[in-house]
Amino acid sequence: MILLTGVTGKTGGATAQALLGTGLPLRVIVRSEEKAAALKAAGVELVVGDLGDQAVLDRALAGADRALLIAPNGEHQLDYEKKFVDAAVKAGVRHLVKMSSIEASPTTKNPIAQIHYASEQYIEKSGLAWTFMKPSFFMQNFLANAGTIKEQNKFFLPMGDGQAAMVDCRDIGAATAAVLAGAGHEGRRYELTGPEVLTFHDAAARISDALGRKVDYVNVPMDAYRQTLARFLTNEWHLNAVLALFGEIAATRDAHTTRTVQQLAGRAPTSLRDFIAQFKAVFTA
Ligand SMILES: NC(=O)c1ccc[n+]([C@@H]2O[C@H](COP(=O)([O-])OP(=O)(O)OC[C@H]3O[C@@H](n4cnc5c(N)ncnc54)[C@H](OP(=O)(O)O)[C@@H]3O)[C@@H](O)[C@H]2O)c1
Numbered sequence: 234m235i236l237l238t239g240v241t242g243k244t245g246g247a248t249a250q251a252l253l254g255t256g257l258p259l260r261v262i263v264r265s266e267e268k269a270a271a272l273k274a275a276g277v278e279l280v281v282g283d284l285g286d287q288a289v290l291d292r293a294l295a296g297a298d299r300a301l302l303i304a305p306n307g308e309h310q311l312d313y314e315k316k317f318v319d320a321a322v323k324a325g326v327r328h329l330v331k332m333s334s335i336e337a338s339p340t341t342k343n344p345i346a347q348i349h350y351a352s353e354q355y356i357e358k359s360g361l362a363w364t365f366m367k368p369s370f371f372m373q374n375f376l377a378n379a380g381t382i383k384e385q386n387k388f389f390l391p392m393g394d395g396q397a398a399m400v401d402c403r404d405i406g407a408a409t410a411a412v413l414a415g416a417g418h419e420g421r422r423y424e425l426t427g428p429e430v431l432t433f434h435d436a437a438a439r440i441s442d443a444l445g446r447k448v449d450y451v452n453v454p455m456d457a458y459r460q461t462l463a464r465f466l467t468n469e470w471h472l473n474a475v476l477a478l479f480g481e482i483a484a485t486r487d488a489h490t491t492r493t494v495q496q497l498a499g500r501a502p503t504s505l506r507d508f509i510a511q512f513k514a515v516f517t518a
Contacts, residue, residue: 247406
């Protein structure tokens with residue numbers, strides 16, 4: 234039995250989709266039965282409840298030999314993750330796969346990556362066999378810019394000339410499913426990237442190419458971007474954490490690609506051009 238979390242989100246959803254075809258027994262923790270109706274119809278066992286609820290964790294992890302931990306970003310993320318790890322140890326889970334981040338390292342200054350790194354360390358000390366999935370900036374993040382791309386042929390971000398090897402969450406899901414369904418991945422950290430290192434100016438060029446019209450990246454000073462983002466992110470901790478993360482990306486000049494998606498998923502990672510072309514309707518008025 235494989236227990237999955239975060240399946241109504243981007244990376245967990247993609248992992249669940251990729252696992253459905255394997256025929257392996259799957260169980261998921263979801264907060265909304267309605268959102269997981271398609272998974273239920275496909276034969277997935279639902280445990281409805283909150284990741285922070287001990288009884289939910291115990292019920293969900295009973296008899297699971299593998300588990301995928303995806304916790305939402307927020308100031309309580311590390312508490313959620315530690316609680317899940319403790320429950321997995323208690324339940325006798327054999328292999329824990331954690332969705333982390335390529336930025337999670339001992340030197341990171343941004344709180345989200347610091348939490349991921351602290352959680353990785355906690356898992357390493359837990360005695361569980363583990364694998365850390367460490368994706369780069371998600372291509373799906375551009376879906377949040379679809380409104381201005383559609384209306385003004387522009388997107389506004391504070392990334393300066395920073396770089397990222399942007400990756401498609403569907404590739405993250407395929408790679409994570411391969412780890413959960415396969416063998417020999419214990420003790421491995423898998424950095425997951427797309428096929429190219431891109432600045433956000435390069436990204437604008439790929440988006441323009443895919444959409445067949447010119448789209449510009451407008452670099453926004455961090456203070457101005459804070460005011461925009463504050464309209465959507467009302468939690469102060471989360472707002473500061475995302476701005477710190479974006480500041481770190483803006484300062485990145487040494488991003489790199491890996492072959493991990495190809496090696497684990499057995500297919501080339503999606504390019505940003507192809508990703509945007511596949512979602513063309515979202516970016517087109
Ligand atoms: N965005 C990036 O570019 C990026 C890059 C590298 C790494 N990451 C990391 O990737 C990880 C996964 O991100 P994602 O974008 O796949 O997540 P997401 O789309 O935001 O989804 C979060 C999932 O967690 C569930 N959830 C939230 N609170 C919960 C709770 N209290 N109890 C149970 N389930 C709960 C959500 O369920 P509901 O549907 O009920 O809300 C949803 O299924 C994050 O930790 C992030 O730091 C992100």
